[in-house]
Each structure stands twice: as C-alpha cells, then as structure tokens.
Amino acid sequence: MYYVTMTDKFLSGWGKSEGKINKLVFECETYMEAEIVEKNANNRDDMKYVNIVRNRPSYPSSTHFTQHKTKEDSSNWYRPNSFN
Numbered sequence: 135m136y137y138v139t140m141t142d143k144f145l146s147g148w149g150k151s152e153g154k155i156n157k158l159v160f161e162c163e164t165y166m167e168a169e170i171v172e173k174n175a176n177n178r179d180d181m182k183y184v185n186i187v188r189n190r191p192s193y194p195s196s197t198h199f200t201q202h203k204t205k206e207d208s209s210n211w212y213r214p215n216s217f218n
Contacts, residue, residue: 151199
C-alpha cells in the first residue's frame with residue numbers, strides 16, 4: 135500500500151479545518167497508482183507539499199484536519215490527467 139499526502143491550501147484554516155492545516159491522504163494499491171494521484175495533485179494550484187509515502191501517515195488532530203480518500207469516494211484523482 136502507498137499513500138499520497140498533500141496540504142490543501144484552499145481549505146486550510148476555515149470550515150472544518152478552522153485554525154488547522156487541511157491534509158489529504160489518498161490510499162493507493164500500487165506505486166503506479168500513487169504516481170497518477172501525485173501528478174494530478176501537482177496539476178492543481180490549491181495543493182502543496184505533495185508526497186508519496188509507504189507508511190500510513192498520521193497527523194496531530196490539534197493542528198491538522200485530515201481527510202482520508204480512496205478510489206471509491208474520489209475516483210477522479212486516480213484517473214490520469216484529471217486536472218490538466
């Protein structure tokens with residue numbers, strides 16, 4: 135299992151993440167799938183600090199609002215060139 139992590143600049147600091155950093159964590163079955171998610175994230179201006187990691191990331195809830203995403207709930211992120 136691989137994970138693609140990123141900070142959502144647009145949603146950080148307000149709404150459910152008021153006063154916190156909004157982190158997205160996408161679960162990927164293969165490294166190739168993680169690369170697709172990574173490229174899609176890098177094509178968006180609202181995402182920064184995009185990384186592929188092997189271990190499931192954990193962020194402190196006192197400073198971060200973390201959203202875990204999968205193919206089932208965020209399928210566009212797993213399609214090549216979704217955000218070009």
